[in-house]
Amino acid sequence: MSDVVPIKLVCLDLAGTTVGDIAMVERAFAEAIATQGIVPGTGAYARAMVHVHRSRGCPKIDVFRGIFPGNEAQAQAANLTFERSYEGALDRAGLVPMPGVQEVLDKLHGSGVKLAIITGFSRATLGRILSFLNWDDHIDLAICPEDAGGRGRPWPDMVLHAVLRLGIDDVRQVAVAGDSESDMLCGRRAGASLVAGVMTGAHSRERLLKGGATHILNSIAEFPDLILTDDLGTYAASTPR
Template sequence: MTAIELVVLDMAGTTVRDDGVVEQAFQRAAERTGVADRMPWGDALQYVRDTMGQSKIEVFTHLSGGDRVAAERATAAFEAAYDEIIAEQGAEEILGARAAIEQLKSDGLKVVLTTGFAPVTRDALLDALGWHDLVDLALSPVDAGRGRPHPDLVLTALLRTGVSSVQAVAVVGDTASDVLSGRRAGAGFVAGVLSGAHDEAAILGAGADAVLPSIVDLRETLAARGLLAPVPVS
C-alpha cells in the first residue's frame, strides 16, 4: 500500500463554504448575458447543480447551446458576479478546514487546492481567507488544460509538486466531478465530503473510496487505512 504524499483538495464546498454562492453567481451571469433566456431557469439550475465542480466555461457552453462566444461572455460575467458576492458577504472556510490542512502539512504531505474557477476568482478567495501561504499550490482549469471531470488538474498537481506516483495522491471533493477526476487520474485514494453540493449516493456512484462528513475527517481516515507515512523525527 502506497503512503500518501500529496492531497488534492477542491475549494468551494470542500474547504471553502459555498452557501449557494456559486448558484447565485450563475444566475446573475445568466440573466446579465441572456443565457437565462435559452432554457427554463429551473432546468438550467439543475444542470448547474449536477455539474458542480466542472470548468465554468464548459457548463456555460452547454447552457448556451454550444455557443462558445456566448459561453465565454457568460463565464466572465460569472467571475464578476462571484467576486461581487464575495465582496458583499465575505468568504469563510469550511469549519476546521485550515487546521485540517495545517495538520496534513505537519504530517509531511503536500497540499494543492483545485477549482473550476478562473485564477482571478480563485486568488480572490485565497486573499479573502489568507490562504496563499497555507498550501503548496492552487490550480484552475487554465493551469492544467482541462477542468474536471478530466484528470488534468490532479495530474498537474502531481507533476508540479514532484511526488513519486499517482498512487501517492489523495483527491477529495464535494462533487461527483471531483471524484471522477481523481479516479481518471489513477489516484491512490479518492474521497467525497458531504459539506457541499452532492449527496452520498452521487459521490459513491462516481467511484469514491470513502464518503466523509467533512475535510476535518480526512486525516483520521488516511491514518486508519494505513496511508500516512511515519513523520521522521528530527
C-alpha cells in the same frame, strides 16, 4: 509486509469542500444566466439550473457552454458575468472556510504531506479567493483549469499537473477530496489511491459513489484521520478501481 502506499500529496476542492460558498456560487450562476435572457420562473431557467447542479466541480466556462451549446460568445459573456457577480459577493460578504479546515491544513502540512487546491474557477477568481483565505503558508499549489492546459474536472489533468509540479513519484501516493461527482471522477481517472467524497456540498452520497468515491466523509474535518494512518482501510464504492 503492508502494501499500503503512504499519501504524499492531497488535492482539495474549494467550494463546498473547504469553503462554504455554495449559495454565493448558485446566485452568481443565476445572475449570469439571467443576463442572457433566461430568467427565473421559466422552464428554460429551471433546466439551466439543473445543469448547473449536475455540473458542479467542472470549469465554469464549460458549464455555460453546456447551457448555450453552439454559442461561444454567449457562453463567454455569461462566464464573465458569473466572475463579476461572484467576486462582488466576495467583496461584500467575504469567504468563510468550512469548520475545521484550518486544523486540517495544519495537520497535513505538519505531517509533510504536500497540499494542492484544485478548482473550476478561473485563475483571476482563484487569485481573489486565495487573497481572502491567507493559506499561502499551508498549501504548496493552487491549480485551475488554465494551469493544466485548459481541461478541468472530470478529467484528471489538474491532479496530474500537481503530481508533476510537486515531484510525486507515484499517483497512488495521491489523495483527493471533494463534494461533487466530477471531483470523484477526476481523482479516480488520475489514479489516486484515495478519493473522498465530502457530504457538505453539491452532490449526494449516491452521486459521489457513482463518481467512484473510495470513502464518504461527513466533513473535511475527518480527512486527516483518514490518511494519516498506517492502514487506509476500504470503502465499497460502486465503481471498481
